[in-house]
Amino acid sequence: MMEGTIEMQVKTLTVADEPQIAAVIRDAFSAPPWCENWSDEARLLQYVHEGMDGAGALAFGLDDGQQLVAVIMGHVRHWHNRVEYIIEDVAVRREHQGRGLGKLLMTQTLAACRALGIEEAGLRTRRDAQAYAFYRKLGFQEQEKDVYFSLQL
Numbered sequence: 001m002m003e004g005t006i007e008m009q010v011k012t013l014t015v016a017d018e019p020q021i022a023a024v025i026r027d028a029f030s031a032p033p034w035c036e037n038w039s040d041e042a043r044l045l046q047y048v049h050e051g052m053d054g055a056g057a058l059a060f061g062l063d064d065g066q067q068l069v070a071v072i073m074g075h076v077r078h079w080h081n082r083v084e085y086i087i088e089d090v091a092v093r094r095e096h097q098g099r100g101l102g103k104l105l106m107t108q109t110l111a112a113c114r115a116l117g118i119e120e121a122g123l124r125t126r127r128d129a130q131a132y133a134f135y136r137k138l139g140f141q142e143q144e145k146d147v148y149f150s151l152q153l
Contacts, residue, residue, distance in 0.1 A: 008101065010108040013059040013071065015052050020068045021059070022048045028091035033130065048073075051088055058085060060112065062092075062105045069096045070105045076118060085113045087123035090131070106138055124148055 013021060022044045029036040038044045051073040052059060062070040070092040077084045092102045110121055123140065125131045136142075 007065060008069070008104065009063045009065070010105060010112075011061055011063055012112070013052070013061045013068075013073075015049070017059075017061065017068070018045060018048045018052055021052070021061070021071050021073065024061075024068050024071045024093055025089065025091045027093045028097075031094055058113075060105060060109045062101055062108075069093050070101050072105055072109050074123075076116075082119045083117060084120045084122055085118045087121060090123075102134065103138065 022038075022041075025048065026038040026044060028034075030038060051057065054075065056075040056077060057073075058076050059071060059073040061068045061072075071089065072087060073089040074085050074087040077086055090102060090106065092105075113121060121140075123135065125135060
């Protein structure tokens with residue numbers, strides 16, 4: 001997998017990769033449209049660790065030989081009628097966005113999931129986010145009967 005002259009490698013990530021995952025998330029989400037403030041290093045590492053923790057955690061990354069440039073984190077859930085990979089984060093470093101690397105990583109991630117016997121992938125995003133169109137192009141379909149609820153505590 002090449003980007004220009006850079007060789008890209010998709011790999012399964014482990015807890016040992018948490019600092020690199022954190023760096024990708026900080027870079028990807030610190031700029032518009034998200035403008036997330038991940039300056040609290042301890043909280044960022046806790047967030048990543050929670051995403052990588054547990055028997056069902058499954059994450060993939062795209063490495064250019066020097067650093068991770070993109071990550072996907074999620075968890076595998078075994079329902080009564082299917083095995084699902086619930087994608088919780090997709091992040092691409094800003095300097096690599098718009099080059100098809102998110103699509104490359106997602107395509108390879110879904111292929112790896114199929115090879116593991118996972119039958120479905122799901123995620124949530126905002127309708128007004130750029131990611132909405134990205135996921136639609138990849139074949140994800142909006143589930144009209146599902147609703148996400150939230151309660152401020």
